[in-house]
Amino acid sequence: MSPALIEVEDLTLSFAGVRALDGVTFSIDEGEFFAVIGPNGAGKSTLFNCVSGIYRPGAGSIRFDGREILGSAPHRIAKAGIAxxxxxxxVFPAMTVRECLLLARHQHLRSGPVASMIRWGRSAREERAALRQVTEVAERLGLGDLLGHQVGPLPHGVQKRVELARSLCMEPRLLLLDEPVAGMNHEETARxxxxxxxxxTDLGIxxxxxxxxxxxxxxxxDRVCVLDFGRRIALDTPANVVRDEAVIDAYLGGAL
Ligand SMILES: Nc1ncnc2c1ncn2[C@@H]1O[C@H](COP(=O)(O)OP(=O)(O)OP(=O)(O)O)[C@@H](O)[C@H]1O
Ligand SMILES: [Mg+2]
Incomplete structure (x- = not known):
């Protein structure tokens, strides 16, 4: 039995002749912190869009917890445990942080998109449990004092935290983070x-x-996969990746 939570195999996707992903293969163990890096246009966001069901790759396979998810609708993939x-x-700028997080949780619990929007049959007990969970997540992310604030006027770095909080309210097993510190200053990045x-480590996600x-x-x-022009050019520990000649040539030479 493989301990892998997700296995991506030979993933290939082209846009009008451009190979955005070209036979990409890797697997991530349960509990692992796995990164994908590479130059602009290397295929990183495309990979995320394939895993979360937004794009359908031309070839390959994505198994999550042993089951094929390639071709499944995004809301089914989210329900399976990928946020x-x-x-x-x-984020929805007019909503408060609390509303934003409650919506994420409700959308997740009521699987169909229609059912999630119509607030049928929810008991007061369910509502209280939802509110408790949302408050807990917000406090963990340092957003506890902002629950009643509208999202729109909040600083960019805080909005990025709201986005993270929203994905945690879906209680995922696997969390995909596309540039979570982009546009953040040094302090916000460290935080x-x-x-x-x-x-x-604490939630085991x-x-x-x-x-x-x-x-x-x-x-x-724990491990870093490097993409360049849609191809995997390295997969190793951070210490080995920073020493890899192909990686330095393709990316790190400019990024470090
Ligand atoms: N919807 C699309 N239609 C056409 N081409 C696309 C589309 N999405 C991505 N591409 C192309 O696929 C390639 C990979 O793009 P992708 O956005 O995955 O790169 P990336 O690694 O996320 O880059 P960045 O670091 O700039 O975010 C690029 O050549 C890009 O122009
Ligand atoms: Mg991208």
């Missing part, structure tokens, strides 16, 4: 890195991180 954040902040590390901030990636990850 994600987006490269660009994607986010510490939070992500805690989420991984397996992490799949895409990030350009190399000191953060190398400090936090």
């Amino acid at each position: 994600r954040t987006f490269q660009n902040v994607d 986010m890195a510490a939070t992500l590390s805690e989420v991984n 397996t992490m799949l991180l895409v990030e350009h901030d190399m000191s953060m990636v190398m400090g936090i990850s």
Whole structure:
């Protein structure tokens, strides 16, 4: 029996002749903190979009907990236990932090998109449990005092935390993070890195991180996969990846 939580095999996807992913293979063990790095356009976000069901790859396989998920609808993949954040902040600006997190939890619990929007049959007890969980997640992420605040006017770094909180409210087993510290200053980055590390170790959530901030990636990850022009050019520990000639040539030469 393999301890892998997710196994990506020979994943291939082209856009109008451009090979965004070209036979990408890797697997992530349960509890692992796994990163994917590479130059702009290497295929990192495309990979996330395949895993979360937004894109359908032309070939390959993605098994989550032993089951094929390739071709499943995004809400089914989320229900199976894969949550994600987006490269660009994607929150509802008019909602309060509390509403935003409650919506994420309800959407997850009521599987169909229609059922999730219509608030039928929810008992007061369910509501209280939801509120408790949302408050707990917000406090863990340092958002406890902001639950009643509208999301729109909050600083970018805080909105990124709201996005993370929202994905945690779905109680995932695997969390996909697309550039969680992009646009953050040094302090916000350090704080986010510490939070992500805690989420991984305290909550036992397996992490799949895409990030350009190399000191953060190398400090936090168990293993790093490097993509270049849609192909995997390395897969190793951070210490070995930073010494890899092909990786230095393709990416790190400019990024470090
Ligand atoms: N929806 C799309 N339609 C057409 N081409 C696309 C689409 N999405 C991605 N691509 C192309 O696929 C390739 C991989 O893009 P992708 O966004 O996955 O890169 P990335 O590694 O996430 O880059 P970045 O670090 O800039 O976020 C690029 O050549 C990009 O132009
Ligand atoms: Mg990207």
